[in-house]
Amino acid sequence: MVIDKADRLDKFMEGVIARNPGETEFHQAVQEVATDIIPYMADKPIYKDLRILERMTEPDRVISFRVVWEDDKGDLRVNRGFRVQQNNAIGPYKGGIRFHPSVNQGMLKFLAFEQVFKNSLTGLPMGGGKGGANFNPKGRSDREVMRFCQAFMTEMFRHIGPETDVPAGDIGVGSREVGYLFGQYKRLVNRFEGVITGKALDFGGSYVRPQATGYGAVYMMEEMLSHHGEHVEGRSCLVSGSGNVASYCAEKLIDMGAKVLTLSDSSGFIHAKEGLTQDQVAWIKELKTVRRGRIEEAAKEFGLKYYKGKNPWGIAGELVFPCATQNEIDGEDAATLVKNGIRGISEGANMPTALEAIKVFGLAKNVLHAPAKAANAGGVAVSGLEMSQNSLHLQWPEAEVEARLRGIMRLVHDQCVEYGIQKGGHVDYFKGANIAGFTKVANAMLAYGVM
Ligand code: NDP
Numbered sequence: 001m002v003i004d005k006a007d008r009l010d011k012f013m014e015g016v017i018a019r020n021p022g023e024t025e026f027h028q029a030v031q032e033v034a035t036d037i038i039p040y041m042a043d044k045p046i047y048k049d050l051r052i053l054e055r056m057t058e059p060d061r062v063i064s065f066r067v068v069w070e071d072d073k074g075d076l077r078v079n080r081g082f083r084v085q086q087n088n089a090i091g092p093y094k095g096g097i098r099f100h101p102s103v104n105q106g107m108l109k110f111l112a113f114e115q116v117f118k119n120s121l122t123g124l125p126m127g128g129g130k131g132g133a134n135f136n137p138k139g140r141s142d143r144e145v146m147r148f149c150q151a152f153m154t155e156m157f158r159h160i161g162p163e164t165d166v167p168a169g170d171i172g173v174g175s176r177e178v179g180y181l182f183g184q185y186k187r188l189v190n191r192f193e194g195v196i197t198g199k200a201l202d203f204g205g206s207y208v209r210p211q212a213t214g215y216g217a218v219y220m221m222e223e224m225l226s227h228h229g230e231h232v233e234g235r236s237c238l239v240s241g242s243g244n245v246a247s248y249c250a251e252k253l254i255d256m257g258a259k260v261l262t263l264s265d266s267s268g269f270i271h272a273k274e275g276l277t278q279d280q281v282a283w284i285k286e287l288k289t290v291r292r293g294r295i296e297e298a299a300k301e302f303g304l305k306y307y308k309g310k311n312p313w314g315i316a317g318e319l320v321f322p323c324a325t326q327n328e329i330d331g332e333d334a335a336t337l338v339k340n341g342i343r344g345i346s347e348g349a350n351m352p353t354a355l356e357a358i359k360v361f362g363l364a365k366n367v368l369h370a371p372a373k374a375a376n377a378g379g380v381a382v383s384g385l386e387m388s389q390n391s392l393h394l395q396w397p398e399a400e401v402e403a404r405l406r407g408i409m410r411l412v413h414d415q416c417v418e419y420g421i422q423k424g425g426h427v428d429y430f431k432g433a434n435i436a437g438f439t440k441v442a443n444a445m446l447a448y449g450v451m
Pocket residue numbers: 169170171172173174213241242243244245246264265266267323324325326348349350376379380
């Protein structure tokens with residue numbers, strides 16, 4: 001029986017790999033979902049007969065375009081932009097834009113695929129998409145970033161809209177870039193409408209959107225722990241990254257009485273044995289978003305230890321929040337973390353754990369592990385709330401948005417428990433998130449017939 005399930009998964013993955021050659025991150029994301037969904041569909045022939053999973057792994061469309069812009073020296077630069085519109089069965093396409101030199105079609109397809117399940121889990125009417133460009137904003141002047149964003153939007157505007165596809169930020173796309181992108185869209189269509197989320201409060205943004213992903217990852221951890229009669233308070237935490245998600249994750253952890261031992265960037269990590277203070281986190285936030293400096297400077301400023309070229313996973317801590325990038329925890333890192341006795345992982349970044357690492361954590365009896373599609377759903381959830389506020393031409397108070405975010409993270413957690421609970425009460429959060437996210441989208445696709 002087990003062999004039969006493995007055979008079906010292997011066969012399904014052979015097809016996915018053959019149809020999407022070289023897109024290894026996309027294969028990884030599909031495999032992680034299919035591992036749970038194929039057995040789930042075994043006694044539900046309607047999903048199998050109507051090839052729902054095959055249809056979900058094929059994006060509705062992938063748009064690829066040239067972006068030409070002029071640098072400060074007057075030289076022309078050429079980049080490649082993308083928008084992957086993965087699935088709009090339950091709402092307009094929704095997902096961030098990433099500017100990073102590593103961006104390619106396969107990476108964005110993995111992110112768009114994940115986004116479909118995540119958005120479904122929030123309970124809000126949002127489909128899944130993702131976009132970006134192989135542009136590196138690091139070291140570029142504000143004017144260069146502005147010209148790039150304007151050139152990018154000059155093509156992308158024709159493919160998006162408040163009821164069609166609503167992008168947001170991601171790696172390399174923060175409030176500065178969102179401002180330039182939205183400004184150019186508004187100029188091109190001559191309409192002020194909620195086409196991008198993550199806007200500043202002055203022009204249609206929502207309270208708590210910048211904080212939402214990091215805060216949400218902490219709330220998810222608190223939900224998992226309290227389900228077992230435990231709490232975040234008093235725990236030591238390892239956080240990676242020092243961008244939007246990591247900094248607000250650290251802020252909320254300190255707020256809730258936990259100790260944040262580490263933060264990192266792509267050059268190395270800092271270790272604060274006694275835990276970072278709220279003032280230090282605020283300083284680092286300013287360093288990364290305004291001065292655009294390196295985390296090493298924080299070590300110098302506060303007399304902390306800096307580990308060049310390393311990630312924080314060798315440090316002993318109880319709760320783990322990977323908030324930097326995909327595959328930042330490999331099998332070996334996972335084994336080290338388990339050996340050091342960690343209690344929980346809440347994934348702030350998308351797909352930060354390699355398949356090997358997921359296996360290692362799964363075999364460790366005492367580790368609670370929330371996958372990204374559940375743990376970082378707070379960001380897109382508040383983006384969904386920003387869309388609602390934009391269409392109502394209203395701005396809800398901060399306390400109201402924060403309360404809604406808290407409620408949505410509880411809902412996400414409870415759906416994981418409902419679909420992921422095992423004999424003996426252990427919760428498989430990966431299985432729970434995959435099945436809960438899948439059913440809503442799959443049922444909508446069934447209702448529409450063959451398309
Ligand atoms: P930012 O650009 O604000 O920060 C990214 C951070 O990760 C930086 O500290 C960066 O370091 C580090 N980083 C990036 N690439 C690598 C790498 N290859 N190796 C090591 N470190 C790296 O991005 P966000 O905080 O917005 O996003 C972080 C993660 O969270 C991503 O996986 C994103 O998809 C996910 N996410 C973000 C959401 C949001 O609301 N922003 C919503 C849901 C998920 P450096 O400064 O050196 O580049």
